[in-house]
Amino acid sequence: MADADDDLGESNENNNLGYEDIWIRYVPSKPDLTVQNQTVTPATINAGQATDVSCKVRNLETALAGSSKLGYYLSRDAVYDSDDLNLGSTDMDALSGNSTSPQERAVLIPFDTPEGDWHILFRADADGTVAESNESNNVACHQIRIEESLTGAVNVTIEPTEAIDAGAVWRVVDWMGPNNWRGNGETETGYPPETYFIEFKDIPGWKKPDDTDLTILAGQTVHKTGVYIREDTPVKITLQCPNPDDDHCHRLCNGAYHVTGSSLKIRWVNETRDQVMSLIAFHYSLDGGEWEHIWTDSDPNNKTETYEWPIAEDFIHDDVRVKVVANYTNGGRSEAVSQSIRIIDSRPPVITVSAPADGQVCTVGEPVEIRWRTDADSSHPAEQVDLKFLPFGETIRLYGAEAEAGSYTWHPNESHVTENAQVRVTLWAGNCTEGVSESPGWFEIRDKEPACSPEPGMLVVGRTGQVGIDWIYDGGMYRGELGIFSLEGMDLSVPDMTAFIEETVRRVMSGAWEGHIVLSDVTDKARFSGVLGGEPTDWNEGEPSVSEPLR
């Protein structure tokens, strides 16, 4: 355009303009997403915990960025690569040019992350849907410190395979309620240490395992096995023996089993006769403790219902329980537990007799000490002791404290005089066993010397205090009387014969301890009769003289 500022006065002002056509092309610009102001709070956490992450996603260009994802990754370094662990992502709306979108959320650090220094990577356009002018500035990072996990995990195995196929699953129930169902062999992590509840799912045709408490420990994985039992084929086993209330199971000793050194009968009944057992196992428990395995029969005969459990000599316990577990060919399982029983030491006592000694000489009427020892346990001391005197056969029976004493004083009498005496000690202990032993060798019992040596014609009253007189033969024609009288207190020097006769007659006629008339020929008759030489006839007549013993 000539004279564009119209400065000149021209003759023709209408021909100043000339033109040429041109094409102007419109070229749009690309957006460019980047991450700024990233934070992690807290930046030091334990594996298994969540932490808050925040940042601003900024579009550096003027061009609009379409909707995209913001990704979070756990990385050993500040550079993103495909091995980094994806912690999650956030969907973002479209972002206009030169604008900013603040983002925040929580991410969970996996339970099994090793402790150490890590990075959380913030990655804009994580799935690469936005074409950017610069694709190399999408990632920002924040260093964090990961400590050892404070949570634990639970791993559950489900049996049998048929139950898994039928839909058997499990889940953890915490204070918030039940979590998601999990399958056989799966592991649930991130549980702070405390007690949780494991629940198994009901599935038709199966009896599910009992729901159970489970205590989770930090940094550990607790394993649990749940066994489903097919319901359509019920099985049941019961236990008859041992039973402390039934002495048909075993001979009891005051309610206790004395079976040490022998065997204990375990008797069970397969209540579901039509179901076949595939395995039967026996266990015992002491004082309510863990079950200890006794024996397993992997080929049980349904008809064999007794097992003799060998009991060692030193197996002595107050609280023993027996459990029998039966597996059935249909997959069923049943178990039964006995009442608590007491097993006592059933070894018989060993008796040692130490007195009388071999060759010992004892005297009639003098005390003879009999001594014995036993090794019987103090918990079941001697209850009865029999002292049998050989060869006479007399037995003295001792109970309680006398039986426990271990000694007894015996007084032999005249009937025991022998050179070959022995004492046999039989001891019954509180464990319903007995022991027997005899005194060593032989001891002798001699007649005692008389208490005093009477003059000829004097006699001594024996131990019984009784005197018996037998009239054998009548001497002849005279008809007299015979008396006996005690000499105690009489002056045998006889200073006055008449007084001595008076005292004698008084004593004889007293009929008491001082004396008796023994026989009177007028009325009594001797045992034997005959004619004496020089006598004309047999004078024996009257009632036979049978004297009662005189005291």
Next chain:
Amino acid sequence: MTPGDRFALVLVPNSTFERLAANPETTDPYKRPLFSFTSPNADYGMHVGQVPAPKEPKFRDP
């Protein structure tokens, strides 16, 4: 009598203790008592004879 007491026998030859009691001084040989023992200070004869102390038969183990 009690165990250990000494005792003796006395015989009235041809009478009774009752009659002897009525006359203890008698010298009648039918009534005068005879004792089984002899007093060391007396000269009365011992007519019944010595009575030995009986002994229990000893036992022998067969």
